[in-house]
Amino acid sequence: MAASLKILLTPRAGTDALVGMQGDELKIRIAAPPVDGAANQALLKFLAKLLGLGSGDLRLTAGQTGRRKIVKIEALSDDELWSRINAHLK
Numbered sequence: 001m002a003a004s005l006k007i008l009l010t011p012r013a014g015t016d017a018l019v020g021m022q023g024d025e026l027k028i029r030i031a032a033p034p035v036d037g038a039a040n041q042a043l044l045k046f047l048a049k050l051l052g053l054g055s056g057d058l059r060l061t062a063g064q065t066g067r068r069k070i071v072k073i074e075a076l077s078d079d080e081l082w083s084r085i086n087a088h089l090k
Contacts, residue, residue, distance in 0.1 A: 001074075001075075001076070001077050002072055002073065002074050002076075003072070003073045003076050003077060003078045003080075003081040004061070004070055004071070004072050004073070005026060005047075005070070005071045005072075005073060005081065006024055006025045006026065006068070006069075006070055007025060007026050007027075007028055007043070007063075007068070007069045007070070007071060008022055008025040008026070008027045008028070008067060008068055008069075009028055009029075009030060009039065009043055009063075009067050009068075009069055010027070010028070010029045010030070010067070011030050011032060011033055011034040011039035011067075012031070012032075012033050012034070012039075013029030013030060013031055014029075014031065015029070015031055016028075016029065016030050016031055016042065016046045017029045018050065018085075018088050018089065020089060021089070025068065026085065028043065028046065028047075030042045030043050030046060034065075037064070040060055040064060040069075043060075043069070043071075044058045044059075044060060044071070047071060047073075050084075050085075050088060051073070051076070051081070051084050051085075052084065053073070053075050053076070054075075057073060057074050057075040057076075058071055058072070058073055058074075059071065059072045059074070
């Protein structure tokens with residue numbers, strides 16, 4: 001049971017926020033700058049808190065240096081992942 005999430009990340013935003021969907025990507029703003037992996041770490045921490053998971057349950061599998069990323073979530077099925085995300089989008 002593992003889910004993957006496509007993300008469009010905007011680093012150096014004023015605050016961390018879930019923006020919504022853009023195509024098949026979840027758009028997220030993170031306050032951390034894209035320097036030395038800070039934005040990636042902040043993204044994983046933000047998602048873990050949003051989804052009610054530990055940070056060890058999430059792993060960045062693609063997009064280490066770009067805005068488009070793929071995060072693998074070990075603890076959730078696709079259905080459970082989208083149920084939790086949709087609860088925050090409404």
